[in-house]
Amino acid sequence: MQHDWPGNVRELRNVVERAGVLHGGEILGAQDVELLLANASPPLESGDARPVVQPLSLVPASPAPSKDRPIDLRQEIEAIECDRITMALELADGIVSDAARLLTLKRTTLIEKMRKYGVQAAA
Template sequence: EMAINRQAKLLRVLQEREFERVGGTKPIKADIRVVAATNRALEEAIKEGRFREDLFYRLNVITIKLPPLRERREDIKLLANHFTAKYAQRCKRTIRGITPDALNCLLNYDWPGNVREFENTIERAVVLGSSEMIGVEDLPENLISAKPAALAINQPTNEWANEMSLNKPELGNFYDLINDAKKRLIIRAVETAKGNYTEAARLLDVHPNHLHRLIRNLDMKGELLKFHQ
């Protein structure tokens, strides 16, 4: 959202490593490193003339793509604990944790506002809560009424659902069952994609980085080797 004329000034600083103070006449050397972040599609902004192409390539030396929170739900519990401790200390409250039902609400929500919305939700729960545990009653209504998140498969067919035994799952340890379902979905997707992880991620409707992280966390690299051509 930076104006084009300001983009030109920033480009000069990055290229020449010098700038002039407001009202100054002598250039000042700048030994700096720049970490830039955006949630905009800069390639589209370049085509529309809203972002300088030369500045884009000057900034785009090392790119780190962070998937949205809905694609890395395994981080939700860690973030919840972190933000709970942060705001409990700031508000001088004793918070021992989050109830399982409240955690399920956090896991089921898609977080369109990403981590910022998540942090605000935890802060609200800490500020408005009256007990030592964050419960469902401390969460916004839109989280409580959210439908359970899908197990990350883009328009699943009956064949997939039957093969994964998701229609009538057997009872057992909740986390073991979830991990088992994830493994079978990943195996089916990688097999269908003939070992192409990018295509498998597309089938599962998740970011490729998220798929690689799941494979690593579930220790699946060995059993997926047979699908590589």
């Protein structure tokens, strides 16, 4: 509540999206939010270079398998990849090279995965 949100709603949205990517399914405390705010990039001034982006962490998409529920590992991996690619593109405002940095992938590798999953970069 004490943060002045210099980027207004856009900054809040980016912090919430980052929290979802980095801490999906977890309950965040005040310290977690402070860390997210500390790592959030300030708004770009005209002439500024693009901010350095931090890699995304991976969070399992579903609970661990059990005796009663087998898991299709290939399908799970594809679902995680597609989800993370979509999130990274949203965080990077559709800029593929920035999304690739978030995912710690080469740009060409990300483009191939986007084709595989039919993911489009937002214009």
